[in-house]
Amino acid sequence: MRMRLERVVEFGEPITQLGVTPDPLEGPWIVIIGASTTVIVHAYTGEGVGVRGGMAHRPGFTGTSPVTLRGITAEAVGGDVALSTGNLLRAHETDITAMGVCGALLMTASEAGNIKLWDVRSGLQVRVAAQQSPITALLTYRGPDGRPRIASGGDEGRMYVWDPSLPHVPQIGPVSTRGFNDRVAQEDLLDRGTLVEALRDVLRPDDDDGPTVITVEGAWGSGKSTLLELVKNRLHTQPTTVGRRLRFTVSQADWMLYRPPAGMPPPKQRPTKIKPMIKPLVVSFNPWRHQSSEQVWAGLAKAVTEAAESAILPHQNNRERYWFARNARRVDRRHLQRQLWKRIFSPLLSFAGLGFGLSLLGGLTKLNVGWAWWATAGLAVAGVLHTGLRYLFGKASAFLPGELFAGPVASNAFSGTTTDPLIRDPYYNARSGYLYLVQHDIRELLKDLEAHRYRVILLIDDLDRCTPRTTAQVFEAINVFLSDDFPATRFVLGLDTTVVAAHVDNAYKELADAKIVTHPDDPSPGWTFLRKLVQLPVRLPRTTEDNVDRILLAQLGPVHRDDPDPAPTQSDLPRLEPGELDGLLNKLDVENVVVVIEQHPEVREHLRRRLRAQPEQSVREEKRLLNVWQFYLRVLISMDVEQAGHLVAVAEIAVRWPAYLHRLRGGWLDLADAVDDDVRWGATIAKLGFAHSDRKAAANLRELLRDCDAQAVAGLANRLF
Structure with a gap:
């Protein structure tokens, strides 16, 4: 897409340099510098205001020095541009004479008089213009519509002003984040x-x-x-490599009930001269989630159990076998064994018994029911086979209470009315409970962990x-x-x-x-x-004001700069097809136009100064202040930089002195008027109900109002509170 020529300014001699002098009232002035003359013209109209020998200005771009843009360095090599990413832009047919930056784009000019704008990430040419004479100087500045302009000059003594029709320069947008929670941080913000x-x-x-x-x-x-x-x-620590065992069958459960094992066999260790390394097993426990003593013991036992299972019992079949072996030693095994046989008893055997009775009755009554004997025998054989299959291959947890396979079983007093009657053994109930569970079951579990070379570290x-x-x-x-x-x-x-x-x-x-x-x-x-x-x-060392910048960066992101220069990796560089140029321009428009207010340099400086002034530095307290500040920005629907700065002080008042807000209501303007007069301040504070014991809070509040625009802060506080 070609750039539109906006105007041509006659200079009269070869142009060696261009510069710009900002003027917030009348608009920027362009300084045109030649070998012996300097002319100043208005950037928007091109009208000259005089000839001067020298003037302070921001210089434009001359020569082919390397340019760094968005973490990518561009260097002119003849008519080409070599990028630090390894790519080579075939920029011009003649040698490049000047390079610069226009917003987020690379700007190149050649001896043939061509000006081109490039996206260094995609390698696409975005804009082109033709001056038709060698170019020696380039300049970019903001036009009257807020969009970038490009000025170029060369040996023919004319300055050309181009409109590349690029997106607007960054504007202030609304606050983006929606507050911060009190969860554990995943990175070290306090340099610990x-x-x-x-x-x-x-x-x-x-x-x-x-x-x-x-x-x-x-x-x-x-x-x-x-x-x-x-x-x-x-x-x-990675869990121990344990082979997955086959399903825990009824026959194995029956044998364990007959003769429970002594404990979990230790892992096989190859003989070695080097002592095996002990591995840490970290268990986290939050006692504040539990109220009664029983819940504390239960929660602690559960935390240790779950961590141990993930380390030495990673498979479900292994866990079922382990916990059944543990629990089988404390219940009434003979009673449970009898109940197990009853539960695996095939229903076909019941039908066979019924058939046998009917056949016997038919024989006594001399009915011809010979076929019934064969049907009964068939049902009996099928029932025996079905029962045998259940015994040999059936899953034990399908026929016994699930609590026996899911962890250490507590007593009836704590496990509730839903506990299966089969495990309500009176002897076990009399001695168990969560205290006994920790003292016995968890102790045995810790011994098994020790056998597997694990050492438990409990974080409470x-x-x-x-x-x-x-x-x-x-x-x-x-x-x-x-x-x-x-x-x-x-x-x-x-x-x-x-x-x-x-x-x-x-x-x-x-x-x-x-x-x-x-x-x-x-x-x-x-x-x-x-x-x-x-x-x-x-x-822990106390949080200091030196940590404030790192916390603000982590919570609110980097401060917006006029020339952002991130450092992308190679994988971040998109490759766009020529047909995707419109999408590229839309992306540039989003990046350049919207700048959230919390990333504005002036607003960030307000936040930094007030957070550093806090008497007790605390990440949690700083998050509270930011949450209040962002909330009231939304209430005010504010994108005013100055108002956002005043609102920082209002948020600080809300989080530092919540106990005094009811006293201060309606007296904000009086406080602002009296902040510089000791006598008047004392009288105002007394009128608002501050006692002698509140003098420290009043002094700190006065110090805050002195550090900012007291009238503006009072007006906002009066409006919000």
């Missing part, structure tokens, strides 16, 4: 990689002398969950969200795991020590000797309890 690696090394399973209980300590929103998730990813997160009683139950469970008859197990707890210590104090407040056992350096027994339980307390 060395902390993660150190924890991974400490938890190395081969080290039997390492700390058993480790705490990751930090305040609310400090990133404890994310750190635990990163550690978990570093300790990931959000302990500070639990109720005091639930917190105490978790600590009791940890103490059970730490007993001598349990295989070695390690714990990593994510918690806020202040909250958890208070929970422990509350749970054990009835202890008469609480003050006696308290350590001299601890304020309460809860802190002493943590001191005795934890071998390695790891305190």
Whole structure:
């Protein structure tokens, strides 16, 4: 597609350079530079305003220096353009004399006077123009319609202004993201990689002398969950290669009920001089999802069971065989065995018995029913064969309660009324429950994991969200795991020590000797309890203002620049057919026109400054501020950069001082008027109901209003709140 010639400006001598001087009021001015003369003309009309010897301006493009565009470097080689991707553009028949950038396109000019625009990713020519004389200088600027213009000049002393009819330059669009959740981050935004690696090394399973209980300590929103998730990813281990066994049949179940096996046979190990490596098995457990003590024990047992099954029992048939062998040792085996025989008994045998009775009755009454004996015999034989097939090849889980094959069975008291009567053994019920389940079944499971060279690492997160009683139950469970008859197990707890210590104090407040056992350096027994339980307390470094830029980049994306320069990989470079040129232009239009307001440099600077000013840096708190800010941008339907900056302060007020918003309602403008007068400020604050104990909050609010346009912020707050 050819570019339209918009105007020609006579200069009178060879043009050596072109430049542009922006003017926000009257529009840009083009500076035409020759060997001895400099002329300034209006970019929109071409009218000159004088001749000057020199002027500060942004220079255009001269010469054939390499140009980097969208991560791709273009270099002129005669009449061709060599791209850093390995492609070669056959650009001109004569040598290239000037190269530059026009928006998102590469601009080339030749001795023959041709100007061409290229998409470096696809290698397609987008626009072309012919000046018909050698070109020595190129310039791009924004036209009166907001679209790019190209000015070219050469030895003949004329400047040509071209309209390539490209899309509009970037405009501000509405906010794009819709807030942020509180889920665990999948990348390290706080630069804690060395902390993660150190924890991974400490938890190395081969080290039997390492700390058993480790705490990751930090305040609310400090990133404890994310750190635990990163550690978990570093300790990931592939499951053991276990051959898939055949289906677990009725005959095998019958034999196990007659003589239950001692346990799971250990894997076969080839003799070697090198000690086999112990592999970590990481188990995540969130106790705050459970309320009662029974639920805590059940949840912990379930988490360990599921992780163990994925490691050493990856196949369904193996799991059914394993759990039946475990559960068969505690139920009434003889009763269950009798019930198993009843369930595999073929219905054909019942019909054969009925037929035998009818045949016998016919014989006594001297009826001619000889055929009935043969039918009865046939049914009996078929019934025996059917029963035999069920016994030898039938799946055991089809004839016995499914709970026996799906995991350790709890007692009737906890497993509910739906439990099959066959496993409600009085002796088992009397001694079992979830505490016994952990102490017995999970202990045996851990021994089997140990035989397979696995070491369990339990990650317990959000302990500070639990109720005091639930917190105490978790600590009791940890103490059970730490007993001598349990295989070695390690714990990593994510918690806020202040909250958890208070929970422990509350749970054990009835202890008469609480003050006696308290350590001299601890304020309460809860802190002493943590001191005795934890071998390695790891305190998270606080989030600082240096992390703000990385968090904003991750949440809102990069700041929009006038000359974006991403670095695509080779696989990102599309190859378009010539017929897809219209689609290419539409794509360029989307990329160049719509710039969401949250990526505007001025708005991003407002966000960066206010997030850095927070008294307590927290990723969670910063997300809350961004959520409020984006929500009210939508309420205002705002794409005004200045208003978006003021709204940052309004969002900060909403998340930092929610307890005072009801007092501030209706007094925003008075606060803005009094922000620079100490006496007037004190009187206004007192009028709004701020007491002496609220003086720190009032001082911080005043500091915020001083840092921004107080009147504009007050107007927005008065409108929104």
